[in-house]
Amino acid sequence: MLPSSTVENYLKALYQAQVALEDEKALVPMGQLANAVGVAPGTATTMVKALAESGLVEYEPYLGVRLSTAGAKLAAMVLRRHRLIEQFLVEIMGMSWTEVHEDAEQLEHVVSDRLIERMDAMLGHPSVDPHGDPIPTADGDIAPHRYHSLLTCPLHTEVTVTRVADQDASFLRFLEAQRLKPGQSLEVEARDSAADSVQLLTEGQRSITIGTKAASKVLIEVA
Amino acid sequence: MLPSSTVENYLKALYQAQVALEDEKALVPMGQLANAVGVAPGTATTMVKALAESGLVEYEPYLGVRLSTAGAKLAAMVLRRHRLIEQFLVEIMGMSWTEVHEDAEQLEHVVSDRLIERMDAMLGHPSVDPHGDPIPTADGDIAPHRYHSLLTCPLHTEVTVTRVADQDASFLRFLEAQRLKPGQSLEVEARDSAADSVQLLTEGQRSITIGTKAASKVLIEVA
DNA sequence: AGTTTCATTTTGAGAACTCAAAATATAGGG
DNA sequence: CCCTATATTTTGAGTTCTCAAAATGAAACT
Ligand SMILES: [Mn+2]
Ligand SMILES: [Mn+2]
Ligand SMILES: [Mn+2]
Ligand SMILES: [Mn+2]
Numbered sequence A, B: 001m002l003p004s005s006t007v008e009n010y011l012k013a014l015y016q017a018q019v020a021l022e023d024e025k026a027l028v029p030m031g032q033l034a035n036a037v038g039v040a041p042g043t044a045t046t047m048v049k050a051l052a053e054s055g056l057v058e059y060e061p062y063l064g065v066r067l068s069t070a071g072a073k074l075a076a077m078v079l080r081r082h083r084l085i086e087q088f089l090v091e092i093m094g095m096s097w098t099e100v101h102e103d104a105e106q107l108e109h110v111v112s113d114r115l116i117e118r119m120d121a122m123l124g125h126p127s128v129d130p131h132g133d134p135i136p137t138a139d140g141d142i143a144p145h146r147y148h149s150l151l152t153c154p155l156h157t158e159v160t161v162t163r164v165a166d167q168d169a170s171f172l173r174f175l176e177a178q179r180l181k182p183g184q185s186l187e188v189e190a191r192d193s194a195a196d197s198v199q200l201l202t203e204g205q206r207s208i209t210i211g212t213k214a215a216s217k218v219l220i221e222v223a
Numbered sequence C: 001a002g003t004t005t006c007a008t009t010t011t012g013a014g015a016a017c018t019c020a021a022a023a024t025a026t027a028g029g030g
Numbered sequence D: 001c002c003c004t005a006t007a008t009t010t011t012g013a014g015t016t017c018t019c020a021a022a023a024t025g026a027a028a029c030t
Helices: A005-020 A030-037 A041-053 A069-091 A100-107 A113-122 A169-177 A212-216 B005-020 B030-037 B041-053 B069-091 B100-107 B113-122 B169-177 B212-216
Strands: A057-060 A064-067 A158-164 A185-192 A197-202 A207-211 A218-222 B057-060 B064-067 B159-164 B185-192 B197-202 B207-211 B218-222
Touching: A005 A030, A005 A041, A005 A064, A005 A069, A030 A041, A030 A064, A041 A057, A041 A064, A064 A069, A069 A100, A069 A113, A158 A169, A197 A212, A207 A212, A212 A218, B005 B030, B005 B041, B005 B064, B005 B069, B030 B041, B030 B064, B041 B057, B041 B064, B064 B069, B069 B100, B069 B113, B159 B169, B197 B212, B207 B212, B212 B218
Parallel strands: none
Antiparallel strands: A057 A064, A158 A185, A158 A218, A185 A197, A197 A207, B057 B064, B159 B185, B159 B218, B185 B197, B197 B207
């Protein structure tokens, strides 16, 4: 009974929703799951009931769902495949970090264990993918890490972009053009809550201003 | 309406059956198709009717099916992906030619055009895959080639293995162990139709005897 | 021509996944 | 406490793909 692509996508969406909630055993509301998977609300309800039947999730009607231990393990494996594939496409095949997500979204469901471990070895067992997302180990472990973002970090301090919390290609291309991709350094000059904006000084000493929503998606580390 | 994996597998099976029949517009019997796809006869009938409806095949009840021009084009693209993937797995990822078929069987349905063209470029636009199977061009063209096999080639003449007409992993491992993989040279010493066998002298000057069925699957070129 | 054999098609059904729209539950505001 | 807005579930239905087994067609054999 190996899981279908559909099941894998539900589990992965759930995993990511739970990580975003910061709370291990929080329940993910049905609507949010349906939205993440890209399916009508009723469809998610039906699917989740089947997943609960298989022991992959715990379902509390009207409250939400949460992954079981088995479900979380499976989800971590999907995420591992997804991120190793992205890293492979960028490092070995020379594709852009802005365009690998869609390919990985499909490939994650069909690459064999053999193949994924070969990729892992070729890449030297990387710990993060091109977007700075951590890659779970083969046992499903993931190093926990608290991030600052351009919205929460100290002002006038050199910081390095370590992770981008959005896969939208046009957003990633924007970051690349503005020298804001993972690995690049910058300082936050000022924040203006009235204008809903954040002013940055990037590597090339160029000053740019971006919205707070965009700023919150750029995760950083203080140098 | 991009074709599903299922449809792609039917078209590919049909394409290969037609090539084997040597006759461009021969009809492939329903039973053979069902068998190739690995499905019950009635299932193939239902599917073929749907494919005919979509204009991908021509279906003659009780006689068989044949690919339409559109169907043949699509099938050639699946085959192109399959073989480029196999070549990539062997040449770039260092996997064995005996084990790449299964992976390619899945990957052929999900790799994007972008990705497949990247592979093609990295490989220097190869014309054959690790089994010696020709790789169709991006337009679906395939260089026609008549092969001799160890069953039909002249005796006591140096020949080179150029293609293997079977994907079974244990058969391929056997060939590898006996120095009969594509690129290796040998001579046919004798044929014994009563014993149903063919006697060979391989590169290492080792003399081995194989059955005629196996011999017919090893395609060669006279040096 | 009649009968057996084999391939093929038809039938009836089920699994997995999906949606739109109706029904219902929950939570908040008055 | 009622009423309303919103989230969730239920219902009825459709798509794609599959099978087993019955029915039928074609071919082959006497
Ligand atoms: Mn996916
Ligand atoms: Mn990523
Ligand atoms: Mn396939
Ligand atoms: Mn091949």
